[in-house]
Structure formats: structure tokens, C-alpha cells
Amino acid sequence: MKHVGREAAALLNGAGIELSEGLTDAEFDSVHERFGFHFNPDHRSLLATALPLGDRWPNWRSADDIELGTWLDTVTEGFIWDALHQQPPFWPASWGRMPASPEDVTTIVRQQIGAWPRLVPIFAHRFTPAAPSPSGSPVISVWQTDIVYYGANLLEYLANEFPLGQGRKTLSPISVRVPFWSRFIEAANRAESI
Template sequence: MAAPTTQKPKPLVCFSFAAYAKALIDHLKSSGIAVFDGLSDAEFTSIEATFGFSFPPDLRPILQEGLPLAPGFPNWRSSSPQQLQILLKLPTLGLLKQVSQRKFWCESWGGADQPDDINEALALAKRFLDKAPVLVPIYRNFYIPSEPNVAGNPVFYVNGGDVRLVSFDVTGFFQEAEFLNISRTSRIKAPAWAATSARRIDFWTDVAARGDSRWWSGDDLGSCLEEMFWRLRNGGWKEEEVREMMMMDGRDERKCVGPGVAKHVRVLSLVLLRAGWTREDVVYSLGLQDEIENGLIEGKS
């Protein structure tokens, strides 16, 4: 009798960093984003030596494949050293400004209470911030830590004292298309090696955990709408487009909306839907999954 043949298992598909980088850059180009020749090894070496950090190994192949130069992207090739230094220091400078205004303080810096002397508080905060991993700008206020120098670091949004975790890694960040006004239906597929949880990053993870992801909560609908306005503007929308979405061109919906978080959510959801978001996107962005699952909000509302 012939020996039974055993079928060899099919090899697992391996998505390399280079393959993903090429697919992403091609996707950005097809979406109308200006992309120039990628950085050379010599350019990487020069940048890292000048500013004292290393590009994460999953961001480096992207910039090596192509250098996006649409508004909001850092120009690692042509910006002056002073401009790049400001970009790299902006997250910590923003936090130091919050410290100077007594709006931000960490217990790990020396107690729950900030020192009464502002200069003393700033010196103490700066000493600790200088030890925090350098945040490498990806786009506008979105950064990826340079340490640890391994693939899979999370992406943070940092704007003054507003520090939030936005994605588990760089692939998750580029999956979200709305930050570039790219159609959400054309988002690029995440590779097999994409992170499925957020790695802990010294200092930044703890600061992000302090913030309330539900920035819309509260009793002041006016401030919520103001926050929504600036978030859309910072996301690349023109002022007239935002005002049209929010119906701020002579008509004020706030007069017919009573107090209460539920009504706040209703108005903010309407704004996002007018901006072209799907119902699922609105539910995810406003963090309403638990409320729907628990029956607090009707799923088809």
C-alpha cells in the first residue's frame, strides 16, 4: 500500500513593513495627497543625529517610500532645523504652558499639589518631561513615541493639556480616513501584523489615561459646539463648510435644545452626520457602544 500523502500546510502570508508602506503611499497618492520622493538613508541619519531620536521601525519605511507633503504633514526634508525642533518640542511646550497656568500637574512629579512658585513648578516639570520619550510628529497634532524603538507604538493626539490615545499603532492611525478628508469607504486595509492593543509608553500613557475621552459630556452645550467647531477645523475642513454643517450661518439651533447630555449627543451626532460620517462612525467616535448594548440608547435612533 502506498504511504498516505500528507498535505503541506500553506505558508502564512507575511506582510512586510515595505509592502505596507508601498500600499499606503499609493493609497495616499490615489486620494489626492501630495507625496514626494521618500527620505534616503543619509537623510534619516542626518535627522536622527541632529535631533537625538530614532524613527520607529514601522514609520520609517513609510517615509522611505514617500514623503507626504499635504498641509499638516511635517516636511522632514525642507523645513529648517528650527521648525523641526519646534514640531518635536511642541507636545512638551504645550504641557509646560498648562503648568504655568496651573491647569496641569502630575503627582509623579513630586506630590499631588503643584508648587506655589511657578518657576519651581516649571523647572520640576521640565526635568521630568525631558526624560519622557520623544514624540515624533506624523500629522498635525498626532504623534508616535520614538521609544521603545520597536514597531507597534501607539499614536497619541497632543494639543496643550489635551492628550489622548487615538490608535494602537501607526497602521490604525492611517486606517482612519477622516483626518485627511479622504472618503472613509476607501480606507486602506490594516496589515496582519497591526497592533491589537496599546503598548504602554512611559509618561504619555498615564497622561492620556487621565483625560476623559468623552469630551462632549457636561452641561454647557455651547462649549461642546465650540469644541466640535474647532475639531472639524483642525481636521482640515474649511470654516464655511463647518458653519454649514453646524447651521451657524444665521440660525442658532442651541436656542431650541434643552439641557442634558442626551440632547447634547443628539446635536453633536447631527453635526457629524452632516459632515458625511456614517451612523457606525458616530457611535464609535462618541463612545456610545456601551449605552446601545445596555439599552440606554436605541440602536436605530
């Protein structure tokens, strides 16, 4: 798994992304204590090798808890937005009758999405599942309830997001399925799939 981090850091360096020293075990422990998740093995391997920096990268070392919490809450906030503002509202039948109160809608969406595997931001609106999702986990692009695979694994994602030269985007077969998320993506983001 360590080679994933080295390959990922080399790819990012070649694309001109600013890199800082990787996170220490103590820094990983701090993220876990503050936010209640562990990075999946490939994501951890990258962050242990090098920490990408820039305004679209979460800075797991020095960003404050409010900023990191906002990054982590992006997925749920997108579902809340589409429940409250999309016409018709994004509201799966499996969530029961949609309440009239925006506060109650928000509470239910938070409960429902909170039961799904945690998605952790990598860059901008690209996420990967937290551990216990294994090495080889996909990278997922999340824009409210418009959710697609953006790489079958971390290295493929980085090659897609930061192509060197005129590389074309590829999507290999997904080898690691993510509970709830994979079904939703493969059903073309239909509320009935939930």
C-alpha cells in the first residue's frame, strides 16, 4: 500500500501540485479523535507520503475544525439542498413522508446519509470512502445528488483529475463496491434506488 502513496505523490508532483511533508501517526490520530473516521488505506498512504496543498485540498494538518467539518459535511449538505430546493424534491420513498418543516427535512436527511459509509474529501468535490473501505476503493465525484465514479481507485482518479499531457480520462471496472453509494451511482442517482 505504501507504493500507492509514492506513486500518487509522484503524479501530483509531476502535475505541479504543491506538496508538504506527509502526516504523522499523531496527526492521523488527531483527525480520528476529532472527526471519528480513519482514512482508507490508499488515501492514508498518500497523506502519509505527502500532503497536497492548495485552496481545493483539505489541509488535514493545519485547517481548523470548522473548515474541515465543512469539507466533511459537503455530501450531506448537498442532499439537504436537493431535498429542499430541487423540483421535484429529492426524497426517496424509503425515507417516509417528506416533512413540511425544513428543519425536520434536514434532520431526516442527516440521519439517512449518516447511516451510509462516510465519504472523505480528497480534492474539491471528489471523495473516497473512509475505512474500513479497503485499498482499491473508488473515488466518487459528488455534486449534491449528482454522484458518479471518477476513478476506480485513487491512482486512476489522480491521473483523471491531473492528466499529464493530453491523457484521456478512463474508468476501469469498479472492484470495490461501497455500500449504498455504489447502488445509488449505478442506478443513475435515482431516489427510488435508496
